[in-house]
Amino acid sequence: MALAVGMRVLTRALLRPWARGLRVAPGRTGPAAGGGDGMRCFGSPRVLVEPDPAAGVAVVKMRNPPVNSLSLEFLTELLISLEKLENDKTFHGIILTSDCPGIFSAGLDLTEMCGRKPEHYVEYWKAVQETWLRFYLSNLVVIAAINGVSPAGGCLLSLTCDYRVLANNPKYTIGLNETLLGIVAPFWFKDTMVNTIGHRATERALQLGLLFPPAEALRVGVVDQVVPEDQVQSTARSVMAQWLAIPDHARQLTKTLMRKPTADRLLTERDADIQTFVRFICRDSVQKSLHAYLEKLKQKKG
Numbered sequence: 001m002a003l004a005v006g007m008r009v010l011t012r013a014l015l016r017p018w019a020r021g022l023r024v025a026p027g028r029t030g031p032a033a034g035g036g037d038g039m040r041c042f043g044s045p046r047v048l049v050e051p052d053p054a055a056g057v058a059v060v061k062m063r064n065p066p067v068n069s070l071s072l073e074f075l076t077e078l079l080i081s082l083e084k085l086e087n088d089k090t091f092h093g094i095i096l097t098s099d100c101p102g103i104f105s106a107g108l109d110l111t112e113m114c115g116r117k118p119e120h121y122v123e124y125w126k127a128v129q130e131t132w133l134r135f136y137l138s139n140l141v142v143i144a145a146i147n148g149v150s151p152a153g154g155c156l157l158s159l160t161c162d163y164r165v166l167a168n169n170p171k172y173t174i175g176l177n178e179t180l181l182g183i184v185a186p187f188w189f190k191d192t193m194v195n196t197i198g199h200r201a202t203e204r205a206l207q208l209g210l211l212f213p214p215a216e217a218l219r220v221g222v223v224d225q226v227v228p229e230d231q232v233q234s235t236a237r238s239v240m241a242q243w244l245a246i247p248d249h250a251r252q253l254t255k256t257l258m259r260k261p262t263a264d265r266l267l268t269e270r271d272a273d274i275q276t277f278v279r280f281i282c283r284d285s286v287q288k289s290l291h292a293y294l295e296k297l298k299q300k301k302g
């Protein structure tokens, strides 16, 4: 059922103007990571997929430098890679990680939400919704190997996964920090966090825009495991092996049972959610806050 809903929404997404013309193109070539049966890496400019067919697993590496901000093009490429893996019966699990040193993802691309026309905000928000729905409802086991900082939309992306392994580096904070930018995490960002860490912890984390360092993230439950930086990928692989040992149909149905009510809320309020976002982001006060925040990021350098 969830798969059918998912396929319908993705098909709709792929027919949209922002997705047209983008197809998975051959990427960097080389032997599959650990696979050894000749299957090659593939992907697209911003997403590298390293298949390990023997294990039934693919490592999906985000590579949208400098900070893996979730631009329209990047989201589209992520969705296409996910669809390709879901449609290939070889794969049962994905490890989602970053190819940008020290950054998992800086979250939604602020330049997509600043100084653009309302029509652009509509297209962008559809892509953000689609990405959340597709990853949240994926029938594959999805494990986040979080090897860098992960604010806002970056945190949300990891929360769609079934399990999160975070590298133990005090710089690698994670959380929904939207309020610090003068913006508000939508209800489905909030719901995803509530489902992960509970209502009270979410209330505090979202109002204060908390970015948790690893020990704190583990204590509150934003991540499931914190390991030394050089063990993030190997830990994700052993966790994946445990999850893949469970009969797939039983695991998938249980995942659907747990997640469908949350996803259904967005599916039934999708258009209203787009309108709310566009109204909100078009406000002068919000645009000023976002411009000021971007300016602060740029000045930090100089």
Ligand SMILES: CCC/C=C/C(=O)SCCNC(=O)CCNC(=O)[C@H](O)C(C)(C)COP(=O)([O-])OP(=O)([O-])OC[C@H]1O[C@@H](n2cnc3c(N)ncnc32)[C@H](O)[C@@H]1OP(=O)([O-])[O-]
Binding pocket: 066, 067, 069, 103, 105, 106, 107, 108, 109, 110, 111, 149, 151, 152, 153, 154, 177, 178, 181, 183, 184, 185, 186, 294, 297, 298, 300, 301
């Ligand atoms: C309702 C909506 C809900 C919203 C949800 C969200 O996700 S909102 C998002 C909430 N996200 C955040 O609050 C995270 C904001 N970002 C950060 O805190 C830091 O960039 C960092 C800690 C991720 C990396 O630190 P670092 O010292 O390694 O790197 P650096 O800081 O030097 O940046 C390098 C370049 O990247 C640029 N750029 C950065 N982020 C974004 C972005 N999201 N987008 C676009 N661009 C971004 C930055 O301007 C700079 O550009 P320049 O000058 O080269 O043209």
